[in-house]
Amino acid sequence: xxxxxxxxxxxxxxxxxxxxxxxxxxxxxxxxxxxxxxxxxxxxxxxxxxxxxxxxxxxxxxxxxxxxxxxxxxxxxxxxxxxxxxxxxxxxxxxxxxxxxxxxxxxxxxxxxxxxxxxxxxxxxxxxxxxxxxxxxxxxxxxxxxxxxxxxxxxxxxxxxxxxxxxxxxxxxxxxxxxxxxxxxxxxxxxxxxx
Numbered sequence: 001x002x003x004x005x006x007x008x009x010x011x012x013x014x015x016x017x018x019x020x021x022x023x024x025x026x027x028x029x030x031x032x033x034x035x036x037x038x039x040x041x042x043x044x045x046x047x048x049x050x051x052x053x054x055x056x057x058x059x060x061x062x063x064x065x066x067x068x069x070x071x072x073x074x075x076x077x078x079x080x081x082x083x084x085x086x087x088x089x090x091x092x093x094x095x096x097x098x099x100x101x102x103x104x105x106x107x108x109x110x111x112x113x114x115x116x117x118x119x120x121x122x123x124x125x126x127x128x129x130x131x132x133x134x135x136x137x138x139x140x141x142x143x144x145x146x147x148x149x150x151x152x153x154x155x156x157x158x159x160x161x162x163x164x165x166x167x168x169x170x171x172x173x174x175x176x177x178x179x180x181x182x183x184x185x186x187x188x189x190x191x192x193x194x195x
Contacts, residue, residue, distance in 0.1 A: 035121025036184065037063075039177050043124060060117050060127060062169065067112045069165035071105060074158075084157055091147035104145075120184060134191035149194040159185050 034042075041058025048056040056064075077085040078094060087094070096104055117127035136142040138150055150158075162185060163173065171178050 036177065036180050037117060037121030037127075039180075040120075040171075042121075057122070057124065057126065059122055060113060063116045063120075064109065064113045065169045066162065066165045066171070067109050067116070069168050070112075070161045071109060073161045073164060075105075084153075086154060086157060088148045089146065089150060089154065092145050093147075116184075134188055135194070138192045139194060150192055151195050152189070152193050155189055155193050 037059040040062035044058045045055045046058050046061060048054040048061065050064075074086055074090060075094070076082075078087040078090065081087075093104055093108065111129075111131050114127060114129040115131065118129040131137060132143060138146055140146045140148060159182065163178070163182070166178060166181060167173060171181065
C-alpha cells in the first residue's frame with residue numbers, strides 16, 4: 001500500500017508540474033490593437049496649422065484634415081452639379097450665405113471631428129461629442145440642417161468621399177487603418193440610412 005501511495009503521490013506531483021508549466025500564464029498576452037485615434041497620431045501635441053500659436057492633438061488634427069477634405073469634395077461636386085452629388089442633403093447648409101455659411105461649415109467640421117475623434121479612441125476632454133445621435137442628426141424632421149433622408153446609395157457615395165479624403169491625407173486604401181476606418185463608417189450605415 002505504501003508503494004502505491006508513493007507512486008500516486010509522484011504521479012500527482014508530476015501532473016501538477018506539467019499542468020502548471022502549460023498554464024496560460026506562460027503564453028504571451030494577445031496583442032491589443034491601438035485605437036484608430038492613436039494610429040492617426042493620438043495625443044501627441046503638434047502645432048495647429050490653422051490656428052497660429054496653438055497646439056492640437058495629432059489624432060484630432062488628422063481627423064479634422066479628413067473631415068475638411070470630405071466637406072470640400074462634397075461642396076465641389078455640388079457646385080459643379082456632378083452626377084449623384086449630395087446637394088439635397090446639404091441644401092440647408094449650402095443655402096446659408098456669407099459669414100454664416102462659413103461659420104456653419106466650420107461648425108459642421110468641428111462636430112464631425114468631435115464625433116469621429118471621440119468614437120475612435122480620443123479620450124481627452126477636447127474630443128467630446130455632444131451632438132445629436134445618428135438617427136436624429138440625419139432626419140430632417142429632427143434636424144432642420146439636414147435636407148433629406150439618406151438612401152444606401154447616398155451613404156455609399158459619402159463613404160467614397162471620406163475614402164478619397166483619407167487617401168489625400170496619407171491613409172492609403174490598402175492598409176489596416178483604412179479598413180478599420182471603413183468599418184467604423186459601415187457601423188453607422190443602419191442609423192443614418194433612413195429611406
